[in-house]
Amino acid sequence: MSRRLRVGLLSFAHVHAPALASTLRELEQVEFTGIHDEDVARGQAAAKEHGSRWHDTADGLLAASEAVVVASTNVDHRRYTEAAAARGVHVLSEKPLATTVADGRAMIEACRRAGVQLGVAFPVRSSPAVIALKDAIASGALGRIRAVRATNPGQYPGRWFGDKRLAGGGAVMDHTVHAADAIRWLVGDEFARVQAELGSFIYGLDVEDCGLLTCDLAGGAFASIDCSWSRPQTFPTWGGVTLHVVGEKGTVDVDVFRQALTHYDDSADRARLVGWGDDLTTRMIGAFVDAILAGRPVPIDGEDGLRALEVAIAAYRAAETHLPVAIADLRV
């Protein structure tokens, strides 16, 4: 068997952490080095549940690892990434990359200086349907892409996701970046301008739970992103990702999580969807690990994470002023 990469899980704060831990345990090209969490009780329970080693300190985990997946609160991405880089450990950061453009830049710079790779968790790029669309666009089959209507609505995740100090915002910070990354990757173009309407209408939070972005890309295409936590508690699944892509030669609809059984569950008094499509977390972490093992650039890097974060940051600024915000104005 070929070499396995030693990978640890840094923090268990994120809702995706259990799935990340399971994936790290199961991937054959990974040796799961264990978990460190700033919340000791939570981290120890997680380590026990996933049959992995508990590390009292981040340094201990980093010393045992060649790479870490950072699944902390959004605001902690920077400090964990900088600690990993200082130890020469590669990083796969949960999304969004950071909560400010300055933090995102600092993370990229820290990893560059240390000679380690920085990846960002955008699993939508691992969807076979999205990859098929990317190939079709690249081949010219759809003609020039003129517009995209993207949605990434979800249920309110609860916990720290509604706390601006830890999450950096609400639904916009949580969900804009998946769609923004998919759009710029598919169209092969960069965001130039963002307008946004936000509101806190459903859960009584201090952060927005509804958000609708209208964006211009540099090459003239336009796109909208619905990032709202609009799925009711009775919705049959957590949410979803859809892309309605209009090209000059064709129109394509992608519903990334459409492959699901409908389960009418009397014990829960509701219907729910049971997905059976490819596991995107497995494919995403696999692609990251394979790149590190092969000494190739990771497929989704810190710059990609920063570009997507800029869209979210621009949305907050636009919503304050009711005016479109140029992405270039965030970089001065």
Next chain:
Amino acid sequence: MGVLGAGFAGAMHAHSAMGLDDVQVVAIAALPLDQGAALAQECGARLATAEQICAADDIDLVVVATPTHLHAEYATAAAKAGKHVFCEKPIARTREQAEEMVRACDAAGVTLAVGHVVRYFPEYQRAKQLLDDGTLGRPAIATLVRGNFSVGSAREWYLDSAKSGGVVLDLMLHDLDTVRWWFGEPSRVYARRFTGRAGLEYALATIRYDDRPIVHIEGSWAEHAGFRTGFELRGDRGMLVHDSRATSPLTVQSPAGPAGPAMMATPTLAESPYRRQLRDLFARIGRGERPLVDGHEGLRSLALGLAVIESADSGNVIEWKAPA
């Protein structure tokens, strides 16, 4: 009833009127005239010019189903001749034209109704009811979509924005009117649109209300598989979802495939929304009441459509003030 125009809308209204008690389609006008011959024969109506229809003693109401940029000219002529006017949406191509129509009908003391037929579609009426009775709670965010293949491939005047107003005034206007009907007058509009070759046109609009809700609307002439509508309406107590592609109670397949001839009619309601619209209009005229969507209301929805176009073309956020 006399019908000006024998295209899609003229034929729809003429056919819809045929099953109504106390309503008779007596004359059809078209340009050139013989293009209305088939429709006139189907309705047992005579072919006549627009001037003859306006002057006819046996006509009480004129349906204006001409290309959009001609609505004002014909509606004004009909009003001056003392006829009630039912005008297909949009009320007109420009705000000035619409204002002229409203003035002419008010001065003549005749009814001016505008065919915002979505207000007669039961799925949209149900949503309105669940909003109004509080079932959904306060509306938070809504998305409405409406798409079709490019109608410009069937009728060339649609391709000329100066005549039709493109996908925004012809298609998205249904949802702009719906949003006004559901939520009232918004406060801001931001939009984008593009026009491609062969009638391809697509627009996205974001409509913000003072406080709430946020509304997103898609109007598409890039829906190559054919007509569809949908909406998703989230209030703070629940969410409604409509998708026309998932609600047809009748699906027919033939060995010839999708290109084969239609084997059977596929009605989905006992009475079509178009007929309900005409039935309601005639009943209201009979009772001396205003139509459900009068000229002023049609003008306000047109103005919102024009604001969407202005935003898309200028790139700016448009602060919205509804015409009185």
